[in-house]
Amino acid sequence: MIEFRPLVSSDIGEAVKLWEACELTRPWNDPVADAERALGGPCSTIIGAFAAGHLIGTAMTGWDGHRGWIYYLGVDKDFRRWGIGRKLILHCEEWLGQFGAPKIQLMVRSENDAAARFYEAIGYEEDSFRLFYRRLGRSRSQSIRPAVIRGTKSGKS
Ligand SMILES: CC(C)(COP(=O)(O)OP(=O)(O)OC[C@H]1O[C@@H](n2cnc3c(N)ncnc32)[C@H](O)[C@@H]1OP(=O)(O)O)[C@@H](O)C(=O)NCCC(=O)NCCS
Secondary structure (H helix, E strand, O other), rough: EEEEEOHHHHHHHHHHHHHHHHHOOOOOOOOHHHHHHHOOOOEEEEEEEEEEEEEEEEEEEEEEOOOEEEEEEEEEEOOOHHHHOHHHHHHHHHHHHHOOOEEEOOOOOOOOOHHHHHHHHOOOOOOOOOOOOOOOOOOOOHOHHHHHHOOOOOOOO
16 A cells, blocks of 8 residues: 655655656755755645655645645656556645645656656646746855845945
8 A cells, every 4th residue: 555644854865765766866956955945844845655664756845925836756666657646746736735825836857758748647737938047146246236135326225
């Protein structure tokens, strides 16, 4: 039987191993820190699927005040096509219900056709946004100066 529950901090090691096996990790992300942050606040969690006590699937979810989001959806290769991915997403949707989230969304890498087919199969629609990003905390030259924050040219309030 597969059991579903939110992860606790002692599950993080197993979760990171699963994410590595599912090729969900990226060199520029720290998966342990990602998991700790997701479990450390009231607006995010990681739902786990367990078979005989072993973690075999995860989905990280969070509420940003406007939308619900999903990250780190992965199912152990030996347990795929058992409906576990679908159930993980349903658990995320239920968890987000406490915030009244009107919409849940996620990003799929353009080369990940299998994940796109999975989301289509479980009733998710594809949108047509372009995703822009900027990494923060690297360049002081582009930070907002105090004068701009206070809304005056002189910087005096
Ligand atoms: C995507 C993933 C989470 C799906 O998990 P899963 O437990 O196998 O999915 P389910 O069994 O719930 O599948 C539900 C339906 O989705 C569709 N589906 C699932 N995997 C699919 C695939 N590889 N290709 C096409 N359709 C797929 C099927 O219609 C399936 O129903 P069926 O088995 O009755 O045909 C899993 O393949 C995985 O971990 N992939 C690697 C990590 C990844 O890419 N994550 C997504 C990042 S955005």
